[in-house]
Amino acid sequence: MNASHLSPASITIDEPKLLAVSGIRVSYVAGVDVLHGVSLDVSAGEVVCLLGRNGAGKTTLINALCGLLPVNAGQVTFDGKSLLGLKPSGIVAAGIAVVPEGRRVFSNLTVAENLAMGAYSRRTGFGPSWHFERVYDLFPRLAERRDQLAGTLSGGEQQMVAMARAMMAQPRLLLLDEPSMGLAPLLIELIFDTINRFAKEGMTILLVEQNAAAALDVADRAYVLERGSIVRSGLAASLESDPEIQRSYLGV
């Protein structure tokens, strides 16, 4: 566990950031920005969450980071190298794996085949790997259902497939886009338990969530996105006790 994970408050300018987003503007229609100069950063080993309501621009930000949307202005660097202009496949190859909103599993492939697809862009190529074992250790339920078609699984199990598939890419940064969306409370708990276990293993995670209470529990730091701008940021614990955040996002 590195220093930044233990004391996220001590982050200073000269500390190397794994992901650094500075002042990005993103639009779907020319001239109409959806993100108005968003800046955030994630250090290695950190879990950072991005809170925001529907339409705040959370998924837009994730899509821009994945190379699905062009960035009009600003800079995105990963481990010091610019990600701008890279295609989605190049970004995955650079070490960023994404669990997309709405899961998007390959429903007519088996669980094992879905996981194998996750290893697609690994340089070593496709082949037997200790990662199957590690992923099945994390998700025993998937080990039981490895030969079942992913489309026949429940929503929670499909979310596990999507997360396990992302881990198969051996990413250095995991982007999770609303992993709890549309799941029953018990399954949401399970998904956040898993995020916690990823974090304990030292995985760097950027988590986008509407479920602010659960997200702030697993995160080290948090950003709040409103109408395309970051309006708050800080330690998860301090945001959790902030009256304004409690009123707007935690329903206290």
Next chain:
Amino acid sequence: MLRTAKESLSQQNDFASATSQNRNDWIVFAVIVSILWSVPLSLGGFYLYLGLAVAIYAISALGLQTMVGLAGQLSLGHAAFMGIGAYTSVLLQKTLGLPFLVTLAAAGLTAAAAGLLMAQLIRLSGVYFKIATFGFGIVVHQILSNWTALTGGSAGVRGIPVISIIGFQVETRTGLFVCEALTLTLIYGLLVRLSHGKIGRAFRAIGQNEAAARSVGIPVPRYRMIVITLGCAIAGIAGAYLPHLMRFLSPESFTWYESLTCLIMITVGGLGSLPGAIIGAAVLIVAPEYLRDFAQYKMLAFGVLLVASMILLPKGIAGAGAALSRRKRIHAR
């Protein structure tokens, strides 16, 4: 120590299903190829003629299956690429006197180039791509019918040259069938091999869910180009044989109706299944020959067949066969 044993066991489980699928596909390959080589040649006569037609459309359907069944890129203009291959091959033979192996390769390359052009022009996905391929097919048919100086227009091309391979003249139907069966065997084998490799997995991923394919790092646009080009190239190779069977070449062999027939072939045979493409081609070529008295109802029969197969056999004949053999195995336990 214990952990390594556990790991290797789990790996075996994960890859056992993949290898058994691989083995099954090659067993089916062996069965289909042996039927292909034995039945038309031993029965001869009319059956040989049927075999010639089935082999051509089976090759073409394999190309369409790769595009549509595996990678989900539905093309409504497949026959146009057969036409491009047919005209390229015959015109090169007639005007330049090139040997058939060269013109066959040229047919594949020209159709591939046209396919690549289509894929580049039509950078659309979903239903827009499908509709645009339909338009592309019609444009090609119009060019073949109206560019009289090059293609002879709607009157067609007569005097199809005899196939000559390395100085050996293929004058008999048996010889032509051997050429076609060799081509079909080769392409079918290559596609089975491809479908189990990295490229085949990428095709299947795109066919199932483009967004998910992108999220695991598959370069979707590149693989779409590759699969469309490949499918069209195979159609071109199939097309190169057609004039030698018909001894005549006309644009009317490459209408949208023929494209639709190719689609019905892979649907009835089983979408996504390579053997299904061959079985579907056989059904749609052989059945009308035995129902000549009802020729005017052919279109109606195809439509009914398509609807019936979608309701009764949603995974086609090949899918039903696979389900049957699975059920047998379960009962045998």
